[in-house]
Structures are given as structure tokens and as C-alpha cells.
Amino acid sequence: MKIKSRTKVKEALTTGKLDREITVKGWVRTRRGNKNIAFIALNDGSTINNIQIVADVPDFPEDLLRQVTTGASIAVTGVLAPSQGKGQNVEIRAQSIELYGAADPLIYPLQKKGHSLEFLREIAHLRPRTNTFGAILRLRHAMSYAIHKYFNDNGFYYLHTPIITGSDAEGAGEMFRVTTLDMTNPPKTPDGKIDFGKDFFGRETNLTVSGQLEGELGALALSEVYTFGPTFRAENSNTPRHLAEFWMIEPEMAFYDITDNMDLAEDFLKYIVVYVLEHCEDDLEFLNNMYDKELLQRLNQVISTDFVRTTYTEAIDILNSSGVKFEFPTHWGSDLQSEHERYIVEKHYKKPVMITDYPKKIKAFYMKQNDDGKTVRALDVLFPRIGEIVGGSQREEDLQKLENRISELNIPREELWWYLDTRRFGTAPHAGFGLGFERMMLFITGMSNIRDVIPFPRSPNNAAF
């Protein structure tokens, strides 16, 4: 479908026919020139590149051109012509200009100078109009599309798991409560506690931290499913890699063991990288030049190398014999912190690493127990610059073992009756993992703060916009 009244800037720049009259619409990035001629750089978000508009000043009302300043929205009709100036192949010789909305240069916050990412976070409502965020938002789109395409092409079904959940047994993180009770005067039970029986759902509810448990229900019927939705964690950690609201992709597959799970994770992650390298060249090149000179090299390296496959025990040995003094010392049984993950990926192996067989004590109840009685078939994928990008496991399909683990951990079994039913009726080996979409965005864009790869970040003390 093509809107007849408008040619997109991308199209004009790449496939536009010369000497034809076209109309482009967008926002002014810059205007320069003199009293005879004006050069306007116009962008409509279809590409990182601007189209140059050339206007003979005497041909236009003075009052109109005065308002064509950075940030203004205009429509321009004119002839597409080869450009004499350098920096572009084509330009539009303006015949008419219509002003949709001016942007007062005295108060419009996005002047042409480069702004700091911190400042842009404060004006997240306008930052999509910058080159940087235009590139990031186009990449977010391309990656989302690639993810759906990958799973669709491989016979997975997109499963919609609930956002509001009555189960708090997932254990993936602190949850946000969902309630319609009057917080200033909540109903109380006889023993003085808040009576959630009177709440909207007749019980306590929260925002989901993961769609996995429901994903398993889908996989044990449709064989291969995936979720792709928002997840919420009341993480009090103010880090550049954690958001309170982030998007997660969670494939879940019946009849997969831990090796199949690793094969899928590696193939899937590489596919996303290949897809953006093939489809988002301009945006990646921009980010490479502006923010991270090694970005393209890193992306190309990831797709051309086999990911390392190792175990937690091996990783601990590497860390213990590294001679490095970490902030958190390691021993068998301790969780891997970001500093450890990054040492293993960036210093030791220098490529993506998949670590399996973690101590059961530091992993969730549903992970398949190994015969050693100490470890579970967990899988973490670690990426350079990011650390953990994927967390997953083969799941425990044995009802008895799962129930034992649930009682050991004092998890209320009643709340999981529906989950346990899958092990009671037609249980099967299965596995899955979760990819944090914004962590992958960090890797793909070379940005260093996760707040800069989502349109409107939510983090402690920040829910603006």
C-alpha cells in the first residue's frame, strides 16, 4: 500500500525517479543558507538519512520560511533532482512548502547540537526525533519482526501468556502488586491483615515476572511455542542492565533436552544478528561511528564463531585460577555476578559462552535435576559487554522430583496445582529459555545503558511519560 499524497524520504533517496514531482513530509532537522537560497534537511523517520530540500528564498513568503526551523513539521512538493552539493545524490527543488507545525527555536529542546544521552532521557517524549533514537527504534522494530519470523519459520506458535498473574511462585524476581483496593482504607481480615479476598480478583495478584510456567503448558500441547511480551520486576538494583519493565522472549519446547536447548539458543541469537546486519545497515553504521567503533566487528564475530559450551564448575575453576581479585569472591556454590560473567566472556574465552549445570541451590525449583544430586540442567548464555543475555533450562518433568523440590523450598504447592498437572498427565521432557529483549538490544546497538534502548524506560523512581 502506498499513500498517494506522500513519498517517504527513504524511497525518494533510494528508488526515487529523477525529474518527477513528489511530495515529502517530515520534521526539519536543520536549515541553513542565505537570503537567496535555503537548504533544509528533512527527516520522516523512514531512514536515518535526511533529504535535502532546496528553496529559492524569494519564491516563498518570508513569514513561512522564518518558521521552517529545527523541529518544525512541513510538507514539501518539488522536483527530485541530482544534487550538486556533496553528502547526497539527490535533492528536492521546492515548489511549495506547507507548514504543519512550527517549533519555536527559543524553546524547542532538540537543537542540532549533539545532546548527552542523560539529557535525552529527560525528554524521552522527543528523543525519537534524534538520529540515535530513530536508529534504535527502527532496530527494535526490525529485531521484533526477526524474532517472530524466526519462530514462525521454525514451526513455533506464538503463545499469549497473562500479564496479571495469581501465582507468585515463579521466583524470578520481586513482583509489583495489582490491586483495586483502597490503599488508604483496605478491608481487613479478623486477624488484621489486608483482605485480598475482597480485591478485584478475589485474591492477591501481581504483574508477571516471566511467562515461562504458562509457556510450559503451551509446549506440552503444541510442542513448540514462544512468548514475546512485557515482564515486570521490582528490581531495586539501579544498574545499566536492569529495567523494572522489560520485554522477554521465551521459547518453550517439548521433547528438547539441554543440548537441543543450547542449539536453539545459539541458532536463534545468530539469526537475529544476521537479520539486522542484512536489513539495518545504515542504522548500525551510524551507531558504529557515533558510539562504538567495534560494534560491527563484534556483531560479525558472533555470527562466525561457535559459542563456547562449558559448565558452571569449569567456570568457577577458571575464575578461581584467574588471579583476578573480584569484588565478590567465588567458590563452588556462589552465584556468578556480572563481573564474573564478563571476565569469562571478555577476558577468558573472548566469545559468547553457554554455561550449564549450575548448583541447584542458586537456581529455580523447576529445573531438571542431574544425577549428581547437586546440579541442575540450567543454561545461561553470556555475551560480551552484556554478561547474561539468556537464562533457561531443561525442566524437571518427573512429578515426584518436582514435588520434593517444591517442599524443600517451602513453595506453596496449592498455588501450582495446574503446573503440576502437566507432570501428572502426559508429562514429557521439555526445555526453554528467556531472552531479555533489551539486553539483546544493548548488544545489537552498542549502547551502554538499558534505559537508552527502550522508548520509555521504567526504573526505580522513574515512570515518566
Ligand code: ATP
Ligand atoms: P540477572 O541475573 O541479570 O538479573 P536473571 O537471572 O534475573 O538476570 P532471568 O530470570 O533468567 O534473569 O531472566 C531471563 C532474561 O531476562 C535474562 O537473561 C536477561 O536477559 C533478562 N532480564 C532479567 N532481568 C531483567 C531486567 N530487570 N531488565 C532487563 N532484562 C532482564
Ligand code: MN
Ligand atoms: Mn534478575
